[in-house]
Amino acid sequence: MSTSYTFSVTRNPSAASAAERAKVLENPGFGNFMTDHMVMVDWTLDDGWGEGKVVPYGPLQLDPSASVLHYGQEIFEGLKAYRHADGSVWGFRPQANAERFNRSARRLAMTELPEHLFVDACQAIVEADLDWVPSGGETSLYLRPFMIASEPFLGVRSAHRYTFMVIASPAGAYFSGGIKPVDIWVSEEYTRAAPGGTGAAKCGGNYAASLIAQQQAAEHGCQQVCFLDAVERRWIEELGGMNVYFVYGDEKIVTPELSGTILEGITRDSILTLAREQGHTVVEQRVDINEVRADIESGAITEIFACGTAAVVTPIGSLQSADSKSVVQSSEPGADTLGIREALLDIQYGRTPDTHGWMHRFA
Numbered sequence: 001m002s003t004s005y006t007f008s009v010t011r012n013p014s015a016a017s018a019a020e021r022a023k024v025l026e027n028p029g030f031g032n033f034m035t036d037h038m039v040m041v042d043w044t045l046d047d048g049w050g051e052g053k054v055v056p057y058g059p060l061q062l063d064p065s066a067s068v069l070h071y072g073q074e075i076f077e078g079l080k081a082y083r084h085a086d087g088s089v090w091g092f093r094p095q096a097n098a099e100r101f102n103r104s105a106r107r108l109a110m111t112e113l114p115e116h117l118f119v120d121a122c123q124a125i126v127e128a129d130l131d132w133v134p135s136g137g138e139t140s141l142y143l144r145p146f147m148i149a150s151e152p153f154l155g156v157r158s159a160h161r162y163t164f165m166v167i168a169s170p171a172g173a174y175f176s177g178g179i180k181p182v183d184i185w186v187s188e189e190y191t192r193a194a195p196g197g198t199g200a201a202k203c204g205g206n207y208a209a210s211l212i213a214q215q216q217a218a219e220h221g222c223q224q225v226c227f228l229d230a231v232e233r234r235w236i237e238e239l240g241g242m243n244v245y246f247v248y249g250d251e252k253i254v255t256p257e258l259s260g261t262i263l264e265g266i267t268r269d270s271i272l273t274l275a276r277e278q279g280h281t282v283v284e285q286r287v288d289i290n291e292v293r294a295d296i297e298s299g300a301i302t303e304i305f306a307c308g309t310a311a312v313v314t315p316i317g318s319l320q321s322a323d324s325k326s327v328v329q330s331s332e333p334g335a336d337t338l339g340i341r342e343a344l345l346d347i348q349y350g351r352t353p354d355t356h357g358w359m360h361r362f363a
């Protein structure tokens, strides 16, 4: 496949050997290993977007006064390239990531990126590092497009120079030992995003603000943290890196509505469609943590799951906080959770027809 934006390619003279690569791909985990190349494109106020380059992966030369290091103008995306049984490699809704990237750019007062440049850059790294796309099981090549304010300037204003990049990292199956429900810590002390803030943007600062709550979750034996709204501490927003769904038996599936403070997940959006196609009634609305606890207690809530690009669909076993613990499903994932998970994976891995035009061929 060829891209419409032209990228010059400088091959990495110290690229991993086939044997080294094979060793990494045996058990890549998540985010541990980077491929041999990266994409770079610079933007300046005077000249706009420059030449797209695929270059050897390596450290950046960044002026210590670059504004990203001081004022945090940084946005990113995360999407995966999936190898299908015939060897072809596909992205899942990369155009949606491109659109979200630009929404994040607008919120952070950064320059926007032509959407085709975003998608072509993803394609360029996949083409350059095609041998790094794993095959088999639920493996993939995770793509991380991001943009930083690279202007050397200490004044507080939006920068006049940005660097857009894409790096890539092979990813193994998220659940290596079978799909097990995770325990969630509901953070009553810390919030992630406030109305009018940056919660709906995918910017590094949101994650920096969430890490202390994630640490607390770990201290309480939970794998993930769930945030409540910043005003009333009552409405469930999302997890540190995933959206969340509540299954009310055969009656309905509920997910928190997009309030401006949660990230509009592409998995979340895709599940709205897939669950409806499976015959579920799906509702986007405000979700009260107290009602959720009562509905778990009464058995009205039968399953809870989180969703996002990295882990696809993850069953949630319990919601815990300082003085409460509500157990939904302690050891086995529920049937609806698994059904939705499979439907999504079948599309992503090309096992079922892509009737929504979600898949984009990279190579």
Ligand SMILES: Cc1ncc(COP(=O)(O)O)c(C=O)c1O
Pocket: 078, 238, 239, 240, 241, 242, 243, 263, 264, 265, 266, 267, 268, 307, 308, 309, 310
């Ligand atoms: C805060 C947050 N919410 C939700 C998601 C899920 O989004 P997506 O389904 O687009 O990966 C992510 C992951 O990107 C995230 O970081």
